[in-house]
Amino acid sequence: MAEMTQDTVTLEQPAVRLRSQRERLWNTFTRNRTAVFGLLLAILIVLMAVFADDWFIAIFQDREPQPLLAPYDPTKQDPRNRLEEPSEVHRMGLDTLGRDVLSRIIYGARVSLMVGILSVALGGVIGTFLGLFAGYTGGKVEGVIMRSVDVLMAFPSLIMGLMVLAVLGPGIPNMIIAIGIMLSPAFVRIVHSSTLGTKENDYVLAARAIGVSQWRMIRIHILPNILGEAIVLASVYTATAIRIEANLSFIGLGVSPPTPAWGTMIRDGTQYLTIAPWISIFPGLAILITVLAFNLLGDGMRDIMDPKSYS
Amino acid sequence: MIRYFIRRVLLAIPILLMVYTLVFVVVRIIPGDPAQAALGDYASQEAVEALRERMGLNDPLPVQYITFLFAMLRGDFGESLISGVSISEQISYVLPYTLQLTAAAVLIGVILGVPLGLFTAMNRNNIIDYIGRIVSLVGLSVPAFYLGILLILVFAVEVDLFPAIGGGDIQEDPLGSLKYLVLPAMTLGLIMTTSVTRLTRSAMLNVLSEDYVRTARSKGLAERVVILKHALRAALLPIVSITGFWVAVLIGDSVLTEVVFSRPGLGKMLVGAINQRDYSALQSIMVIYAAFVVVVNLLTDLTYGFLDPRITR
Numbered sequence: 001m002a003e004m005t006q007d008t009v010t011l012e013q014p015a016v017r018l019r020s021q022r023e024r025l026w027n028t029f030t031r032n033r034t035a036v037f038g039l040l041l042a043i044l045i046v047l048m049a050v051f052a053d054d055w056f057i058a059i060f061q062d063r064e065p066q067p068l069l070a071p072y073d074p075t076k077q078d079p080r081n082r083l084e085e086p087s088e089v090h091r092m093g094l095d096t097l098g099r100d101v102l103s104r105i106i107y108g109a110r111v112s113l114m115v116g117i118l119s120v121a122l123g124g125v126i127g128t129f130l131g132l133f134a135g136y137t138g139g140k141v142e143g144v145i146m147r148s149v150d151v152l153m154a155f156p157s158l159i160m161g162l163m164v165l166a167v168l169g170p171g172i173p174n175m176i177i178a179i180g181i182m183l184s185p186a187f188v189r190i191v192h193s194s195t196l197g198t199k200e201n202d203y204v205l206a207a208r209a210i211g212v213s214q215w216r217m218i219r220i221h222i223l224p225n226i227l228g229e230a231i232v233l234a235s236v237y238t239a240t241a242i243r244i245e246a247n248l249s250f251i252g253l254g255v256s257p258p259t260p261a262w263g264t265m266i267r268d269g270t271q272y273l274t275i276a277p278w279i280s281i282f283p284g285l286a287i288l289i290t291v292l293a294f295n296l297l298g299d300g301m302r303d304i305m306d307p308k309s310y311s
Numbered sequence: 312m313i314r315y316f317i318r319r320v321l322l323a324i325p326i327l328l329m330v331y332t333l334v335f336v337v338v339r340i341i342p343g344d345p346a347q348a349a350l351g352d353y354a355s356q357e358a359v360e361a362l363r364e365r366m367g368l369n370d371p372l373p374v375q376y377i378t379f380l381f382a383m384l385r386g387d388f389g390e391s392l393i394s395g396v397s398i399s400e401q402i403s404y405v406l407p408y409t410l411q412l413t414a415a416a417v418l419i420g421v422i423l424g425v426p427l428g429l430f431t432a433m434n435r436n437n438i439i440d441y442i443g444r445i446v447s448l449v450g451l452s453v454p455a456f457y458l459g460i461l462l463i464l465v466f467a468v469e470v471d472l473f474p475a476i477g478g479g480d481i482q483e484d485p486l487g488s489l490k491y492l493v494l495p496a497m498t499l500g501l502i503m504t505t506s507v508t509r510l511t512r513s514a515m516l517n518v519l520s521e522d523y524v525r526t527a528r529s530k531g532l533a534e535r536v537v538i539l540k541h542a543l544r545a546a547l548l549p550i551v552s553i554t555g556f557w558v559a560v561l562i563g564d565s566v567l568t569e570v571v572f573s574r575p576g577l578g579k580m581l582v583g584a585i586n587q588r589d590y591s592a593l594q595s596i597m598v599i600y601a602a603f604v605v606v607v608n609l610l611t612d613l614t615y616g617f618l619d620p621r622i623t624r
Binding site: 166280295 | 460
């Protein structure tokens with residue numbers, strides 16, 4: 001630094017500071033080895049879901065996708081060999097209708113990830129919007145939004161999801177809406193309190209003084225400051241959303257057959273626990289590993305935002 | 312102190328009222344006529360109309376709102392649209408099972424979780440701590456119904472120790488029903504244990520670096536006294552709040568546990584009501600669940616005020 005002339009220092013300072021900030025965040029994340037493990041695991045699961053079949057080739061050749069990573073078609077039934085135990089041919093056995101359990105698990109990752117990620121995105125966007133709106137406008141609007149959140153929080157989250165699904169009926173889109181609604185109060189609370197904090201900054205006052213429009217104020221001055229926390233919350237809640245999806249599918253409110261979903265597969269197997277436990281055990285492991293991966297990832301993200309919580 | 316308690320109780324009332332309103336509205340926007348749903352598609356127009364009249368569905372909405380609210384306050388939830396059985400009777404039959412399950416799970420969670428948390432905090436960063444952290448992360452990730460299935464496989468199928476299905480008879484044979492409680496309570500209790508362990512550990516680690524703990528140590532107090540009297544007391548607040556939070560989560564998770572173990576309970580009744588489209592049972596159960604959570608939150612707040620009187624001011 002000592003050799004640098006005055007000019008270069010003033011020119012490069014912002015760039016250097018920015019890069020080191022990003023580097024610092026990345027370093028905090030990678031220092032947490034379990035978080036990196038979670039990230040790698042999550043990427044593997046996403047790849048497994050994407051490459052379960054060759055849809056990306058089939059779409060150009062105008063034909064039905066063929067299984068790629070999955071050894072068999074997940075809906076092909078073989079009633080003669082139903083409940084067959086795991087073997088060289090079928091690594092995780094056959095289910096109640098003689099379908100390959102391993103293939104159904106690989107395809108089932110699609111439902112879990114899609115519902116998990118989309119519902120968090122939905123709940124996150126709704127919650128962030130309402131929280132920002134409540135915190136920024138204040139007054140009566142804030143009161144109404146925050147009291148509504150209190151009421152929603154009074155329902156155990158799963159009960160809330162069941163209530164929404166009772167209104168909308170089962171199915172993937174409705175499940176995404178139900179879980180999204182269920183998760184949004186948490187986003188409202190966090191974003192609300194961090195908007196209140198951001199609003200007090202001098203640069204917000206300065207921006208207001210020079211007559212910045214409301215929209216620009218929210219977009220340029222407030223949103224970037226609260227986005228970090230919302231993203232961290234989203235990564236923490238992805239694990240929760242995937243677990244809730246499994247719960248709702250297990251109750252029977254998820255995808256309709258024959259589309260494979262992990263929760264539904266476990267449910268199908270419960271009647272045969274004593275003679276064919278693999279039908280339930282393996283999809284359960286898939287849920288466990290996936291939720292664990294996203295939990296580890298979420299923990300790592302939280303550490304980035306708040307190094308104090310690292311213990 | 313007393314003023315704080317009264318204020319907390321009064322604050323819970325508008326929340327309960329809004330919960331009731333929300334449920335009332337939601338049940339009424341469910342598509343389709345509840346009377347038609349109850350009687351099936353082939354019911355005659357007269358029968359549907361008679362049922363609507365009997366259920367009070369032909370009254371104006373505000374009248375329904377008030378009538379149902381006062382009926383609920385009297386403990387009268389009407390009768391099931393499907394079976395015709397009194398919902399109050401059904402609820403008073405299943406509620407003890409859910410309460411028994413939740414209480415047992417909380418007990419397991421606190422009795423196992425707090426000492427484990429203390430233990431791992433005192434053994435920070437050695438192998439015990441490391442194993443404890445991995446186990447608690449797995450516990451956070453396992454869905455309750457899956458753990459229940461695994462416990463059934465091990466303790467009911469492989470070793471025939473406990474019954475896997477049913478809830479016993481709580482009214483006639485309360486002791487005998489405990490046998491049925493073991494596996495479901497373990498399912499929920501173990502999941503809660505992992506969370507309590509995690510929190511106790513981090514709360515203790517925070518407290519142990521405080522000055523007064525160093526002072527206590529430097530004046531030569533036994534480590535046991537330092538941990539239990541000086542540190543744990545201060546760490547208790549977050550532990551109480553996480554316990555309160557977990558009771559609410561457990562009430563939700565108990566639905567799945569009751570389904571897996573075919574155990575009578577509020578959750579099983581709820582799933583039944585959803586599957587059968589029994590809307591009158593549905594709205595009663597929803598309100599009871601939410602009331603449950605509001606009461607638990609209230610108790611948590613009161614315990615808080617009791618443990619740390621500064622809050623009450």
